[in-house]
Amino acid sequence: MxxxxxxxxxxxxxxxxxTSNNKDFFKELAADHNPDYLYIGCSDSRVTxxxxxxxxxxxxxxxxxVANLVNNVDLNVMSVLNYAIKHLNxxxxxxxxxxxxxxxKAAMMPKDMGILNPWLRNIRDVYRHHKAELDAISDQGQRYDRLVELNVVEQCTNIIKTAALQLSYQNTGYPVVHGWVFDIHSGKIIDLNIDFKAILEEIKDIYDLTKS
Incomplete structure (x- = not known):
């Protein structure tokens, strides 16, 4: 330790x-940064x-x-999202x-988790929306893994519902939203290949925020 x-x-x-490899490393690091990627992940210390x-x-x-959530009433994640889209492009x-x-895993347990209840409710709602599929998976570990994947897709959809994303994509064609799962057993990144354009089109009737 x-x-x-x-x-x-x-x-x-x-x-x-x-600095041994590049004496100007920190001078360059201190300059404005323009990353192409916004990564929204879990706080788990094993995933960097x-x-x-x-x-x-x-x-x-x-x-x-915790659990890589994109909750529209969480000012933290919404601020990050808007800053990344509008200012970092x-x-x-x-x-x-x-x-x-x-x-x-905590969200799969039907018990009082104290202050975590309102946060975990977002994941429990994902379970509720996909209950038939998840309950049909007899192996608990596989059911758990599938909820991890479904939760990622739901959070991607929550990003696509935002005005910042929709307006930027309409004007520039960016950003594009992706859903990944990190396999902690192998170290591999698994691309869930969400259909970004199809989700954007599917939610238009209710969530189209591009009109003033």
Whole structure:
């Protein structure tokens, strides 16, 4: 286990390593960044966005919360989403869940979770919408994994419902929304290949926010 003091030693070693390869590394890092990617992932400490994507500092804008939710009344995620679209002009928005997610597992338990109840309700609603499919999966582990995937798709849809996304896509053709799952057992990123354009078209009757 790394001690608190060792973190600062690690930081110095990291600085030395970065500047040995490029003496202007931090000068360049301090300049304005224009990442092409917004990554919305889970707070789980085992899943690090830049590392699994093979990207470095400045290449991805990251937001994380328990079970990678995009709740339209959460000012945190909505602020990140709007900033990424309107000011950073990201080209891709990725929602990345992961198998063995504690938040999703907690939502599958029909019991009082205290302050977590309103947060987990979002995942429980995903279960309710897909109850027939999920209940037909006899293996609990596979059912759990499938809820992780369905939760990612639901959060992608929540992004597509926003005015910021719709207006930007109408005007520029970007950003495009993607749904991923990180397989914590193999390290692989699994692209769920959500049909972004089909979802955008499907929700238009109710969620079209491009008209003034």
């Amino acid at each position: 790394t001690t608190y003091e060792e973190i600062f030693q690690n930081n110095q070693a990291w600085i030395a390593q970065k 966005a830049e590392e699994v994507m093979g990207l470095g500092p400045g290449e991805v804008f990251v937001h994380r919360n 990201v080209k891709h928005i990725i929602v990345c869940g992961h198998y063995n997610c504690g938040g999703v």
